[in-house]
Structure formats: C-alpha cells, structure tokens
Amino acid sequence: MRTLLAVSIGKLLRLFIRIFRRGGGSAFPGLIASKIDPQLLIKAIASCPKGLVVISGSAGKSSTTSLLVKLLEAHSLKVFTNPSTANIKQGLFSAVLKEANLAGKINHDIAVLEWDEGHGAMLAEELNINLAIFTNVLSDQLDRFVDPELVTEKLAAIASASEQIVCNSDDKNLTQFAASHQRAIGFGLSDDLRSSDVAPKYALNFGQHPDIVRSVQVIADAGFQIAMGSERFKTPVQSPELALNYAAALAAASSLIELDATKVAATFSNTQGVFARNEQAQIMGRSVNLRLVQNPTSFQLNVDELPKDVAPLMLMAGSDIHDPSWLWTVDFSALKKVDVVAGFNAYELALRLSVAGVEVGEVLPEISEAARAFSKLDGENPTILFSADAMRRFRRHTQVAK
C-alpha cells in the first residue's frame, strides 16, 4: 500500500513539475516518494535480475555510467539508470518513479547507477551491490568533504559492501583499499602514458601504491585506444582522463557479460558526450558549445581545451559551488576575455578572473539576464562553461531538454 501511494503521488508530482517547469527535472518527487515508502528504491533495484552496478568517485562518474549503459544495451540488456547529476538518494528515487510500475517494480535486466561519492556509502548499507566502479579521488569539494581521505573512506565502505570492484589502478587512493578486496580488477593508463605529463593527477597521497592488475588499459595510438587482451578499441576522445572512462566501462562490462568485440567497437565509435560534457546544443537559434565544470580539475581541463578564437564566452558559477574559493586554484591565464560571468557566484568568479588578468565583460548573477546578454553577442564559437546548478537553471530557462 505504501509503495502504491509513493509511486502514484511521486508520478503525479513528476508530471506536474514537467508541465510547469519545462526543460527542468527535479528531485522533489523522489524526496516525497522516499518519505512515503523508504523501501521503494530497494524494491525497485531488487526487481532487476542481474542486480546493481554503481559508479562512484570524484570525477568521470557520468561518462563512465553512460558508456557502461550503452555497452550493456548494445548487448541487448535493458538497463535502468539515473540521469547524470541526479546521483544522490532523492535523485535515485526520482529515477525509479520514471520507470516503476505501481507495485514499485522496474522492468529492467540490470541497474547501473551513478552514485555521489558522499552519499554512496550510506546507500551501500541498504542495497546489495554486484559490482562497484571507482573512477578516482581528487582534491575536490573540500568545503563539503573536508579532506580527500574522507572521500576515500566513503568509497572503501562502498567497496566493502560490493561483491566485486573495478578500480582505477593508477590512483593509489583507490588501490590502497581495493588491494584487499577478494574480487578486484583494475583499469588504467599504459606504462608510457602513466609516466607522461598528460597523466591525470589524483588526490595527494604519500603512502604505498599497491598494484591492481590492469585488465584494461588506455594506450596512445592514433588518439587514445582501449586495450583488452588482444583487442583494441578506438575512442573518440582526446584526453587520457576521458579515455579512462571508456576503460572503466569496458572493464566492468567484461565482468558482467560475454562481450562481442564488434558491438564494443561500434558502441565506442558512436558515443556522444554526456549532456553538457563538451556538447553542441541548439540554443536561441544557434549552436552553442556546452561544458560542465564541477571541480578544479574539470574546470582547468575545459579552460585548457577552449580554442583560441572562442567567442562569445560565458562562465557560470552556480550555488552548487558552496565555497567558491577553489576557483582560485584554476589557472585562467589562457583566456583573454570572458564576455559574460553569471550565476550565484558570479562576483567571486569575476574577481578571480580579473586578478588573473582576464578581461571581464558583463557580470550578471541572474541566469535569465545572462542568457539574454549572451544571446546578443556575436561570435563564431559561442561557448558556455557552467557548474551543475547553473546548468540546470540555464537549461530550464532556455528550455533545452536533456
């Protein structure tokens, strides 16, 4: 009865919100449903015969989740998943509401869920995890997590509750707990890449680096390829960080199902970015490059990737950046001008940019004003970098559906 009530009310709320806030999702229906029936998520996941796969870590969760879902779907599995950025408990309940029948069951073979690294450990106490993928630990969101060691502890708790784990072997923050897991497999960069300047930097750790054998490796060959046994799969990405997501997804998929190399190759070649991960979208009558920046690493990566002739350029720092001090760890010196600075933390971002010697155009915290100002600016490469909150508000305002 509780489940029926939770699903009915949740679905109705979801419908109303989608009618009145076009282009924007909400975790609210999930929150209400979770209050009515706290067991709804557990029941829904339990109805998937092949169980639950979770993806967690500081960065790369959304892309890895998306790739794994595509790989499994290419092998004819029906996959239940959550949208990127809806990776905390309420978001997961909302995702269930979308797919569940009135009995709270979802008609899928397997659940593949992105988990926020802060909330995952709590969820792991309630849900049976078949396989957990760990992408990395970065020095990220310290206003929330305090210290990377505390993130590592939370990921280790997820690992302890998982039957098998797949982890980034290059990150010793992960291998230090993964090495003692009975069923751990690794992915990572080839030896050449790992010792090169392009290798990603993980959270500071001066301890030992236990090895987890890399069953899947990223190799530099005509861009970046993924090597598994004698097979080689091309990726469309141009950085080892992004290629590692392909390696993670492939390592996990190979643990879950018998893979068909032709289907893997086709899936990888057809992948498009996760929403707003360097995506081209039609906004206000023109093609705009959208880039989600969620932490110092991704902000730096995206700034460094911008073409020299990028214009107009808008940077948006939303309220999800609780303490915007970390913006000062990003090197903006490659930018000449930012035409519009927007979002809840616009003033701090503008100050940071100007101290870095970047010319700042308009500073408009209100998303609607910023979108209007941006739409009037000329330029061949309109580009927006935004945090998750700014992205949601901008998407809602411009009605760019996900």
Place this chain on the structure above:
Amino acid sequence: MIRVFSFRPEYFNNNGDQGNLEALAHFTDQEISTVAIDDAEFALFGDGSRAAIREFGDELDSLVPALEKRLQAGLPTLIVGSAYEFFAPKLSGLPILSYGDRVSEFREVRSNDIAVKGYRNSEVIDSDLFLSGHFVATTLFGPVLAKNISLLQHMAQGLGLQVSVSDHQRSWIEKL
C-alpha cells in the same frame, strides 16, 4: 617586487590559499620573487590536506623558530587552516585552540578593528582570526586578501606598498 616565501605551494593550496599571493601582487602592482623564509617580506602557509601535514610535519617543525621571529616582530605573514592548527600549539603567542563539532559556514570575524569575511570548515572553536602586527593566522580559507580590502591594505602597509582596487573589483567584492 615582493620577496615571498610560500611553504610547499603545490601541496598547501587546498582552497585557493595561494591565490593570496596572486591577489597581493595584482592589487599592489608588484612582481613576486620566491625566497627563503628568513629573507621573505611576506610568508604564506596555506591549508594542506591531512596527507600533506603528515608528510611535511617535520619540515614545518623546522620553520617554527623563523615563524616565532616573524610573530614577535609582527612581520607580514598569513597562516591558514590546517597550517594554523599545526602551528598554534608550537608558536608562543598564537591562541590556544580548543576544538568542538565541525562548523562549516561563511563567517565575518574581527580582530584589531579589521573585519575579515571568509569560509571556515573547521572544528576549531572561535579563534577564527589572530592578528598581531602584520602577522595573521586564520581558519578562513581561500584568497582572504582578495576578498577583504581592509586586510589587504593592512598587509600591504606592512610591506610598505599601496593598494589599487578598480571600481569594478570593489563593487564585486562588496557583493560577495
């Protein structure tokens, strides 16, 4: 030119604390040169992770005498977050810190008529800002000099420099 010592800036920059050097150079229109602590006009110890504090604890200990001199002379110095907590029991003159539940919030604190606003995420009870001459220790993370013109001016005064903040920048700072 400002002669600066910053302790292991690559590791002690958890919340953009090294941005204080950028801000100091920018608003005083000076270049920065890196020197040993005994030769420094300005010294910075940023917030470091637990791993960094463990790894470099001995090195930090070796700098206690130099910091003691700076504290007694009130020389321009900024110690932030975990570095503040590390040095508090070792430097006579710094407050004795007491600890309680972690409080994470934006806060405006005051010492010697200088108000400083910033974000703290600490178990330290009170003692958010210590100021003696131009020696500053704080729990407030990040580029406090950039966000607090009065503190910036106070620090620049200790260096014998003038501060220049544009109208735009001043208006942004006022809205933080």
